[in-house]
Amino acid sequence: ADIVVLPGDGIGPEVTAAAVDVLQAVATRYGHRFSLHTHLIGGSAIDATGKPLPDDTLAAARDADAVLLGAVGGPKWSDPNATVRPEQGLLAIRKALGLYANLRPVRPHAAAIGASPIKSHLLAGVDLLVVRELTGGIYFGDKTRDADGASDLCRYSIAEIERVVRRACLLARGRRGHVTSVDKANVLETSRLWRDVASRIQREEFPDVTLEHQLVDSMAMHLLSKPRAYDVIVTENMFGDILTDEASMLAGSLGLLPSASLGEGSVGMYEPIHGSAPDIAGQGIANPYGTILSAALLLRYSLGLSQEAACIEAAVDSALDAGVFTADLASEGSAVSTREATAAVL
Amino acid sequence: ADIVVLPGDGIGPEVTAAAVDVLQAVATRYGHRFSLHTHLIGGSAIDATGKPLPDDTLAAARDADAVLLGAVGGPKWSDPNATVRPEQGLLAIRKALGLYANLRPVRPHAAAIGASPIKSHLLAGVDLLVVRELTGGIYFGDKTRDADGASDLCRYSIAEIERVVRRACLLARGRRGHVTSVDKANVLETSRLWRDVASRIQREEFPDVTLEHQLVDSMAMHLLSKPRAYDVIVTENMFGDILTDEASMLAGSLGLLPSASLGEGSVGMYEPIHGSAPDIAGQGIANPYGTILSAALLLRYSLGLSQEAACIEAAVDSALDAGVFTADLASEGSAVSTREATAAVL
Ligand SMILES: CC(C)[C@H](C(=O)O)[C@@H](O)C(=O)O
Numbered sequence: 143a144d145i146v147v148l149p150g151d152g153i154g155p156e157v158t159a160a161a162v163d164v165l166q167a168v169a170t171r172y173g174h175r176f177s178l179h180t181h182l183i184g185g186s187a188i189d190a191t192g193k194p195l196p197d198d199t200l201a202a203a204r205d206a207d208a209v210l211l212g213a214v215g216g217p218k219w220s221d222p223n224a225t226v227r228p229e230q231g232l233l234a235i236r237k238a239l240g241l242y243a244n245l246r247p248v249r250p251h252a253a254a255i256g257a258s259p260i261k262s263h264l265l266a267g268v269d270l271l272v273v274r275e276l277t278g279g280i281y282f283g284d285k286t287r288d289a290d291g292a293s294d295l296c297r298y299s300i301a302e303i304e305r306v307v308r309r310a311c312l313l314a315r316g317r318r319g320h321v322t323s324v325d326k327a328n329v330l331e332t333s334r335l336w337r338d339v340a341s342r343i344q345r346e347e348f349p350d351v352t353l354e355h356q357l358v359d360s361m362a363m364h365l366l367s368k369p370r371a372y373d374v375i376v377t378e379n380m381f382g383d384i385l386t387d388e389a390s391m392l393a394g395s396l397g398l399l400p401s402a403s404l405g406e407g408s409v410g411m412y413e414p415i416h417g418s419a420p421d422i423a424g425q426g427i428a429n430p431y432g433t434i435l436s437a438a439l440l441l442r443y444s445l446g447l448s449q450e451a452a453c454i455e456a457a458v459d460s461a462l463d464a465g466v467f468t469a470d471l472a473s474e475g476s477a478v479s480t481r482e483a484t485a486a487v488l
Numbered sequence: 489a490d491i492v493v494l495p496g497d498g499i500g501p502e503v504t505a506a507a508v509d510v511l512q513a514v515a516t517r518y519g520h521r522f523s524l525h526t527h528l529i530g531g532s533a534i535d536a537t538g539k540p541l542p543d544d545t546l547a548a549a550r551d552a553d554a555v556l557l558g559a560v561g562g563p564k565w566s567d568p569n570a571t572v573r574p575e576q577g578l579l580a581i582r583k584a585l586g587l588y589a590n591l592r593p594v595r596p597h598a599a600a601i602g603a604s605p606i607k608s609h610l611l612a613g614v615d616l617l618v619v620r621e622l623t624g625g626i627y628f629g630d631k632t633r634d635a636d637g638a639s640d641l642c643r644y645s646i647a648e649i650e651r652v653v654r655r656a657c658l659l660a661r662g663r664r665g666h667v668t669s670v671d672k673a674n675v676l677e678t679s680r681l682w683r684d685v686a687s688r689i690q691r692e693e694f695p696d697v698t699l700e701h702q703l704v705d706s707m708a709m710h711l712l713s714k715p716r717a718y719d720v721i722v723t724e725n726m727f728g729d730i731l732t733d734e735a736s737m738l739a740g741s742l743g744l745l746p747s748a749s750l751g752e753g754s755v756g757m758y759e760p761i762h763g764s765a766p767d768i769a770g771q772g773i774a775n776p777y778g779t780i781l782s783a784a785l786l787l788r789y790s791l792g793l794s795q796e797a798a799c800i801e802a803a804v805d806s807a808l809d810a811g812v813f814t815a816d817l818a819s820e821g822s823a824v825s826t827r828e829a830t831a832a833v834l
């Protein structure tokens with residue numbers, strides 16, 4: 143299998159290196175051949191080529207079976223008035239590969255919930271999957287800037303909503319059969335359309351799945367006050383961005399959470415939901431588990447290797463059970479390095 | 489002083505009645521004369537007049553010194569395809585009165601933090617004030633619907649950003665002198681403008697105030713993991729909507745939180761941040777404290793009666809200290825009614 147690795151910026155290279163080690167160990171143990179190719183994206187790509195998504199990176203990704211990405215961005219490239227920005231590379235590759243469904247599972251691990259700001263009794267049994275729409279909405283709409291002000295257009299087509307809701311319902315079928323669709327239908331036109339389309343898809347195609355609608359503001363509360371009430375949560379791009387970072391607090395650390403971005407095509411992209419964390423980059427202390435778990439999702443969704451995926455997940459579970467915590471999770475003085483955490487998984 | 493009362497829908501009439509009782513008690517005790525006039529807004533206004541904001545409601549509000557509002561909306565009027573909706577009344581009155589700054593203070597009360605999903609040790613000393621821009625952004629931009637899809641335009645003018653950031657900086661001066669501005673400048677053009685303008689206003693006009701920028705997704709985490717780090721948080725309309733509902737969980741219940749909406753004009757509007765809660769409407773069990781505390785803000789900001797405001801706040805504190813909790817805060821079986829909670833404050 144061909145896997146393109148895009149380390150990106152900040153801690154990206156450190157955490158993707160960890161995940162690559164784990165993939166290689168899986169290859170050895172199960173007798174697979176993974177052919178790994180590293181390419182540039184984000185700020186480091188801007189530095190080397192002037193572009194946040196160089197053509198050969200995109201070409202390689204299109205030809206690959208799967209893409210493993212670290213993170214992009216950093217203060218070096220964050221002049222908000224720059225015309226070329228690292229994040230454009232990430233948005234462009236998501237769009238170019240048609241990766242409209244971003245799966246972000248949140249299942250707090252017993253050993254890590256001590257690090258969560260949420261009371262532990264609320265977290266037992268939490269197992270939710272956010273399906274974030276990833277190639278539409280205000281992220282991709284027309285942007286303008288003039289002497290008076292600026293604008294961003296949020297647009298959704300019916301087809302864009304249908305496909306991501308369908309994906310969420312399909313995923314719910316393999317889980318507890320419940321979908322919560324999040325919008326702001328009391329104010330936004332795109333949300334009213336979202337609600338209509340979600341209701342219709344469920345009614346016509348998934349009568350076996352239950353669908354509930356929530357306003358995004360209420361959801362920001364309920365996610366904290368009753369996280370066990372949710373199974374699959376489907377929502378538009380920006381709401382999904384905000385709600386999943388919030389939901390990461392249920393798991394104790396953003397550093398633990400993986401994601402899978404899928405489209406209709408065969409190539410999927412896998413990345414931790416954390417960013418490039420420039421404040422700790424280069425120190426070898428980043429949490430590699432989110433990226434390692436993203437590699438597990440890669441094996442499951444893009445390569446059909448569910449046993450191997452489960453093996454990685456079990457190894458991360460054991461490392462957490464054994465209290466092998468990086469600084470984001472550890473109590474004072476007991477933190478391990480990225481390498482030590484990776485070694486524990488290996 | 490002339491005060492317009494807009495009970496609205498659902499639990500709106502119950503909680504505004506409680507706040508009116510408290511205002512009347514203040515009038516008696518301090519020898520003021522408050523002339524209170526009740527008008528229609530929201531769903532009940534649609535039922536009676538066909539309009540969510542009848543002309544005489546707006547006229548009365550314009551002539552008043554302050555407006556006290558309950559909440560609007562409910563399942564009866566929530567067909568997303570209806571052309572007239574209760575929420576339009578709320579948005580229209582905010583816009584017509586020029587109430588661009590919505591102040592939402594969050595200061596968890598020791599007696600209520602048991603009800604918060606957040607671990608108690610994180611909550612001691614939390615005292616933050618969210619200043620939400622209230623008359624711009626995607627709530628008010630052009631909306632379209634066509635055969636293919638729908639759109640909402642998010643627009644901000646420089647002037648709209650300047651005035652709300654200025655208000656936030658002024659408020660910070662009277663507090664701990666720190667402002668956190670929240671945007672999504674790595675993706676949105678309106679956010680890049682927001683960041684530029686916020687930086688300039690602080691630099692040119694408020695060198696004594698410190699300003700930090702946060703991305704909305706990170707903020708959704710940090711609000712939970714280190715709520716004590718924040719003083720004044722200023723952000724655009726929709727981010728403010730989401731983040732304040734999230735922040736309400738720090739206080740234990742949405743039902744506790746008041747808000748003040750201010751503009752350049754003399755009239756301010758005061759409302760709890762909770763909604764119309766149709767599920768519990770008419771049962772006499774709604775938490776009146778958020779609306780009573782909104783009445784305190786009304787006295788402070790619109791009538792200049794800070795001593796009277798502090799008196800109401802102290803009375804609510806005492807009621808909470810004494811464990812007088814409505815169902816949203818109480819443990820099983822110990823909840824009091826709206827009337828009993830109000831009586832405790834009185
Ligand atoms: C870096 C940024 C563009 C990105 C996003 O908002 O999509 C990130 O926050 C994420 O969630 O993957």
Ligand SMILES: CC(C)[C@H](C(=O)O)[C@@H](O)C(=O)O
Nearest residue numbers: 328329359561575578729761
């Ligand atoms: C009812 C709705 C339009 C309103 C808003 O989103 O502004 C409410 O959620 C609020 O926060 O005051």
